[in-house]
Amino acid sequence: MPSSPFFDSIAEAHRQWNARWPEHADHMATVTSVMRVQQLLLSRIEETLKPYGLTFAAYEALQLLAFARGALPMGKMGERLMVHPASVTNVVTRLEQRGLVERRVSPDDRRVVLARITSAGQTLAWQATEALNESSFGLADLTRAQAVETTAHLRDVRAALGDVHRPDQAGTSPRDLPVHP
Amino acid sequence: MPSSPFFDSIAEAHRQWNARWPEHADHMATVTSVMRVQQLLLSRIEETLKPYGLTFAAYEALQLLAFARGALPMGKMGERLMVHPASVTNVVTRLEQRGLVERRVSPDDRRVVLARITSAGQTLAWQATEALNESSFGLADLTRAQAVETTAHLRDVRAALGDVHRPDQAGTSPRDLPVHP
DNA sequence: ATCAAATATTTTGGCATTAAAGTACATAGG
DNA sequence: CCTATGTACTTTAATGCCAAAATATTTGAT
Secondary structure, three states, rough: OOOOOOOOOHHHHHHHHHHHOOOOHHHHHHHHHHHHHHHHHHHHHHHHHHHHHHHHHHHHHHHHHHHHHHOOOOOOOOOOHHHHHHHHHHHHHEEEHHOOEEEEEEEOOOOOOOEEHHHHHHHHHHHHHHHHHHHHHOOOOOHHHHHHHHHHHHHHHHHHHOOOOOOOOOOOOOOOOOOOO | OOOOOOOOOHHHHHHHHHOOOOOOOHHHHHHHHHHHHHHHHHHHHHHHHHHHHHHHHHHHHHHHHHOOOEEHHHHHHHHHOOOOOOHHHHHHHHHHOOOOOOEEOOOOOOOEEEEEEEEEHHHHHHHHHHHHHHOHHHHOOHHHHHHHHHHHHHHHHHHOOOOOOOOOOOOOOOOOOOOOO
């Protein structure tokens, strides 16, 4: 019996829940675990990105544009990143101010704003990606096998949340649900 | 081959990463999965809590006080919830304005502020908890077995992140690392 | 006893996110 | 045409989070 108040705070929370609502304790523990891991990962990743002056949100946007061949419409970026359109406006504005990204109105449709990464942006994106890879995204102490297994289980969770089709029935009917309902 | 651009956006990202940095693609996919699941869970949970006027952060603080016997120091709340002290100040202020929580200075140490749940707060906490339990915290479509397995794998991840001791060696030496370094 | 260091909380500032309203543009139907 | 409706993006407002500075209080060392 450890002397510190909580050896594993999630196990402790599970016990408390189990004492009152045993039917729901397991799902509660899963949710709490996801939240906690996300919190820890995010802080490690942002620590790695800090030298490059990038938040994780900014990195994701920049990396998306780095992968893209040419320019992307703002709306497409929001879809891919699965964030609100206003968030795209925010992050692209800040990247643009630093000269990492350029905006221009689409010649085809003047409602559309296209974002394109600059060469300075490409350089920074490559460096930041290298740093993240080197740090294994904060998961250096996790074996690749553990990573693969965890991802597989989380895919089940995503399936239960409607983010993906049943894993054993790939290619059935693609879904095109709006991200922002 | 699905006709929609991304059948599973995480599998797609894994392929892209694997083509360039095969050593790191598995860890990247794990991180991306965690982030995505957290996002989906949080939005479901906040949807469930909306009728009670609670965000998830507010719910967690309120529930912590509901479980506590008496009053808790603000700092203790931050430790338990693993959030920044400023966040505790914020959320308690808002709960206090709604009459769900009361603040008072500790008689023992006048630097310390104690927070205690009111009876109105207890009632609301109980109702919100019932709603979350009913919704299985957004994971109603996940079996309990899947929930348990996922939690176990995430415990490995937490262990790799230093959040918990090695799962097979419980009770070694309790750690008392500060949450906010 | 006094003064420096540590502790507990709040304040301030910056960034992120969402919802809702506003602006500009495109398109389809009369 | 030209108007109604829809689309793409931005702006605004509210909330939340963290980091760092500020404030108040206690503790420890000389």
